[in-house]
Amino acid sequence: MYQELDALPKDLAEKTNLIAGFLSFFRKTLVITELEVRKLRHDPTELFTRAIQPALWMLVFGEVFSRVRAIPTGNFGYLDFMAPGILAQSVLFVAIFYGIGIIWERDLGIVHKFLASPVPRAALVLGKALSAGIRALSQGIIIYILSLLLGVHISFAPLSILGIILVIIISAALFSTLSLIIACIVKTRERFMGIGQVITMPLFFASNAIYPVAIMPDWLKVIAHINPLTYQVDALRSLMLIGGTSMYGLTFDISILIISLFILIVIGAKIYPNVAR
Amino acid sequence: MTNTILEAKNLTKKFGDIKAVDSISFAIDKGEVFGIVGPNGAGKTTTIKILTTLLPPTSGEAFAGGYNVVKFPSKVRRIIGYVPQLLSADGTLSGYENLLMFAKLYDIPKKEREKRISESLHFMGLEASADKLVKSYSGGMIRRLEIAQSVLHRPAILFLDEPTIGLDPVAREAVWEYVKVIAQHGTTVLMTTHYLEEADAMCSRIAIMIRGRIAAIDSPLNLKLSVGDKNISLNKVFESYIDKSIDSEESGNYKDVSRTRRTAKRLG
Numbered sequence: 427m428y429q430e431l432d433a434l435p436k437d438l439a440e441k442t443n444l445i446a447g448f449l450s451f452f453r454k455t456l457v458i459t460e461l462e463v464r465k466l467r468h469d470p471t472e473l474f475t476r477a478i479q480p481a482l483w484m485l486v487f488g489e490v491f492s493r494v495r496a497i498p499t500g501n502f503g504y505l506d507f508m509a510p511g512i513l514a515q516s517v518l519f520v521a522i523f524y525g526i527g528i529i530w531e532r533d534l535g536i537v538h539k540f541l542a543s544p545v546p547r548a549a550l551v552l553g554k555a556l557s558a559g560i561r562a563l564s565q566g567i568i569i570y571i572l573s574l575l576l577g578v579h580i581s582f583a584p585l586s587i588l589g590i591i592l593v594i595i596i597s598a599a600l601f602s603t604l605s606l607i608i609a610c611i612v613k614t615r616e617r618f619m620g621i622g623q624v625i626t627m628p629l630f631f632a633s634n635a636i637y638p639v640a641i642m643p644d645w646l647k648v649i650a651h652i653n654p655l656t657y658q659v660d661a662l663r664s665l666m667l668i669g670g671t672s673m674y675g676l677t678f679d680i681s682i683l684i685i686s687l688f689i690l691i692v693i694g695a696k697i698y699p700n701v702a703r
Numbered sequence: 704m705t706n707t708i709l710e711a712k713n714l715t716k717k718f719g720d721i722k723a724v725d726s727i728s729f730a731i732d733k734g735e736v737f738g739i740v741g742p743n744g745a746g747k748t749t750t751i752k753i754l755t756t757l758l759p760p761t762s763g764e765a766f767a768g769g770y771n772v773v774k775f776p777s778k779v780r781r782i783i784g785y786v787p788q789l790l791s792a793d794g795t796l797s798g799y800e801n802l803l804m805f806a807k808l809y810d811i812p813k814k815e816r817e818k819r820i821s822e823s824l825h826f827m828g829l830e831a832s833a834d835k836l837v838k839s840y841s842g843g844m845i846r847r848l849e850i851a852q853s854v855l856h857r858p859a860i861l862f863l864d865e866p867t868i869g870l871d872p873v874a875r876e877a878v879w880e881y882v883k884v885i886a887q888h889g890t891t892v893l894m895t896t897h898y899l900e901e902a903d904a905m906c907s908r909i910a911i912m913i914r915g916r917i918a919a920i921d922s923p924l925n926l927k928l929s930v931g932d933k934n935i936s937l938n939k940v941f942e943s944y945i946d947k948s949i950d951s952e953e954s955g956n957y958k959d960v961s962r963t964r965r966t967a968k969r970l971g
Contacts, residue, residue: 450810453807454808457804457807457808458808460804460807461793461796461800461804464796464800464804465793465795465796468795468796468797468836469795533789534789534790534791534794535787535788535789535790535791536790536791536792536793538752538757538785538787538789538791539785539786539787539791539852539853540808541756541757542755542756542757542780542783542785542862543780543805543808543809544777544780544781544808544809545808546777699757702752702757702758703752703757703758
C-alpha cells in the first residue's frame with residue numbers, strides 16, 4: 427500500500443559542499459543521458475537508417491572526386507582526405523536535427539515535468555547533449571566500416587580511437603545544443619525544419635570537410651575559421667588517418683570545441699525553460 | 704503560526720495585452736484538496752505554471768511551502784509534484800523505466816528506490832505492465848503512471864492539471880480514488896478541472912475561475928448554499944457565476960481547444 431507519504435526524503439541535494447554539488451550535477455546529467463540511451467535501446471532503427479547518407483557521400487561524391495583530382499589534399503588521396511570530413515558531417519547531421527525531439531517533447535508535455543523538477547537546467551541540457559554524442563558514435567562505426575571497404579588508410583592506434591570517440595561526443599553535444607537553442611526559440615516543427623536546413627549547408631560547406639580551407643576565397647576563410655566544424659574535422663583528420671596531421675594543433679582543436687560546447691550549454695540552460703511557457 | 708502551505712497574492716500574468724491571470728489571491732491549507740474550476744482559457748493552467756515555477760508572474764507573489772516561487776524556484780521544485788495536462792509519461796520507455804528515471808533524478812537513495820517503485824506500481828495497479836512500453840498503455844494507465852511518477856519523491860504539494868481529461872468514466876473514478884488516498888496521506892493537492900462533478904467529488908474547497916479572475920472561492924457545499932440549496936448540482940452554481948460575468952460564450956480560443964482535443968485523443 428501507499429505508505430509514509432509524509433516522511434520526506436533526506437534532502438541529499440541540500441549539501442552545500444561544492445564538490446558534492448558538482449557530483450550531484452554530473453550524476454543528474456548522466457541520468458538524463460541514461461534516459462535517452464534507454465529510449466534508443468528500445469528502438470535502434472534510426473541508427474541504421476542514418477547510415478545511408480554518409481555511405482552515399484563516400485561512394486558517389488568521394489569516388490568521383492578522387493578521380494577528378496581537382497582538390498589539393500596534400501599527401502593524402504581524396505578519399506583519405508574526405509573520410510574524416512564525412513564523419514564530421516554525419517555527426518553534424520545527427521546532432522543538428524536534435525531540436526525536433528525537443529519540440530516533440532514540448533508538444534507532448536514531457537518537458538514541463540522535467541522543468542518542474544529540481545534537476546538543474548544545465549544538467550538537463552548537457553545530459554541530452556551527451557546522449558546525442560552517443561547516438562553519433564554509431565556514425566563513427568559506420569564511417570570506419572565504409573572507409574575500410576574503400577581502402578582509406580585508417581589508424582587503429584588505441585589512443586587515436588579514444589581521441590576520435592571524445593571528439594565525436596563533444597562535437598555532437600555541441601551541435602545538438604545549438605539545435606536545442608534554435609528549437610527553444612522557434613518552438614514549432616515547421617519553422618525548425620526550415621532553419622535546420624538553412625544552417626546545415628553553410629556549416630558544412632564553410633568548413634574543411636570536403637576541401638581544404640586554403641582554396642577558399644578570403645571571406646569564406648573567415649567564416650570557416652569561426653565554424654566549430656572546421657576544428658572538429660581538423661581533429662578527426664589528425665586522429666583517424668595514418669600519418670594524419672593537424673593544421674591548428676589537436677589541443678587547440680579540442681579546446682575550441684569544449685569552449686564552444688560550454689558556451690552553448692550555458693545559453694541552452696538559460697533558454698530551455700522557455701519551451702514550457 | 705498558520706497552516707497555509709500554498710499561497711497566491713494578487714498573482715497576475717499578462718501575455719501581451721491579455722491578462723491570462725488577473726490579480727488572483729488564495730491560500731491553501733496543508734492537507735486540502737483544492738480545485739480550480741473554470742472554462743477552457745480561464746487561466747487555470749497558467750496559474751499552475753506559475754505555482755510550479757515554469758512561468759514567472761507579471762506581478763504579484765506566490766509561495767509554496769513558505770518559499771517564494773520566483774526567488775527560490777529550486778527549493779519549491781523539491782517539495783512539489785506536477786502532472787501536466789498534456790501527456791507527460793515517456794511513451795518510448797517502459798512504465799518501470801519512467802519511474803526509475805524520476806526516482807534517480809529526485810535523489811531517492813538506491814536502497815529505497817526499488818521499494819518505492821514497486822510500491823507505487825502495486826498501488827496504481829500497474830505491476831503487470833511495468834515492463835511494457837508506455838505507448839502501449841491505455842489512457843487511464845498512463846495517467847496513473849504519471850501520478851505515481853509525480854509522488855515518488857513524496858511531495859508536500861501535488862499539482863494536477865486536468866487529471867482526468869479525455870478519460871472514460873471508469874478510468875476517471877479510478878484516478879479520483881488514487882488522488883484521495885494520496886491526499887489522505889498528507890499531500891496537499893491543487894487540481895484544475897472543468898468537470899464540475901469531479902470538483903464536487905474530490906475537493907474540500909473550490910475556486911471558480913473565469914477570465915483570469917476568481918469569481919468565488921468556498922467549499923462545494925457553501926457554494927451551493929450561496930446560490931440555492933445544498934441539493935442543487937455544482938453545475939447550477941457554476942452557471943450562475945458564468946451568467947454574472949460573461950456576456951458571450953466562453954470556451955477558450957482555438958489554441959486551447961486544439962490542445963485539449965489533442966490531449967484527449969492521445970489519452971483516449
